[in-house]
Amino acid sequence: MATASMSDTPLTLGGRTFRSRLMVGTGKYRDNAEMVAAIAASGAEVVTVAVRRVDLDRTREASILHHLDPQHYFLLANTAGCFTADEAIRYARLGREAGFNDFIKLEVIGDKETLLPDAAGLLEAASVLVQEGFQVLAYTNDDLISALRLEDAGCAAVMPLASPIGSGLGMINPFSIRTIKRRLSVPVIVDAGVGTASDACLVMEQGVDGILMNTALAEAEHPVLMAAAMRQAVDAGRAAFLAGRMPKREIAAPSSPFHGMVG
C-alpha cells in the first residue's frame, strides 16, 4: 500500500494540493463532538460547510468555526439549498467573504424531491463565478455533456453524483462516471450517494480523483468507525485503480497448473 501510494500524484484542485482524496461534509451529525471525531478519523483535509443565517436568538454557539479549526481544515463553502443561479451566486459571494478561500462547491438544485442538479442554472452560475475569480467545484449530474460544459466554463473541478444526495444508493452509473473521468482534463470528484465503504471503493476504482461524502458518515450507527472505513476504502480503491485490475472473463482460468498432477 505504501509503495502503491508512492507512485500516485497528489490531488491538485484550483492550484491547491491535497494528500487526502476523501472530502467530507459537516451536516447531520448527532452532535459536534462526534462530527469532529469522525472528520479526524476520515483523514479528510477538505471539509464542506453551508452558509446560513445566524440564529439571532441563540448566538455564539452555532457557527461551525467553534468546532473546526480553519487553520487545520480547508473549509469549502457550498451553495446547498439554492434553486437558481442568482441565489447560488449570492451564497458563493457570502461564503467567500467569510475570508478563508475563493473555492466554492457550487450547487444549483433543480428539483426538491430528488435534489438533482439543474444543469442550465449550474452553467450560468459557474460562468459568473469563474469570471469573479472563484475556484468553482460544480456538483452536477452523472452526465458527460453537462460535465464538459462546466469544464469549458472554467470550473476547477467537476463533481458528478454517484446517486442522489443523502440516498446511500451507491454508484448508479459507473459507465457515466468513467466516461466523465476519461473525457475531462480537470479533476473529477464524485459527490453524493455513497452509503458504505464498498461504494466508495468502487467509485475510486473508476479512476476518479476523489470523493466527497456526508450522510454516509453522519448517519452511520458509528460515524467515527465508518469514517475510518471510508478512509481505507478510498485508499484501497485508488490503489486498485492504479494497480490496474485483471480483465473480466466469463470462463474460469485455473490458478494452479494442470501440468504435474499425479496420475
Place this chain on the structure above:
Amino acid sequence: MAELTLTINGGTRSVPGPATLADLLSHLDLDARTVVVEHNRAIVRRPHLEATPVANGDQVEIVHFVGGG
C-alpha cells in the same frame, strides 16, 4: 436616541439609533470575525462595517458557516 426598525435575517427588529453595522453586531452580541453581513443585498466587508450607517427599513442579512455537505 431614535429607534431604528430594520429587517434582520427576515425578521423585524428595533435597535437603538443612530447605528452602524458594527454597532448592530455588538447590539446583537455577534463577533464580526465569524459572520458576513449583507446590507440591502450588498456585502459589506469587515473593514467597512464601522463606517456603514443603517437607516430605517434597511434589510440586513447576517450569515455564518454551519454544518453542511
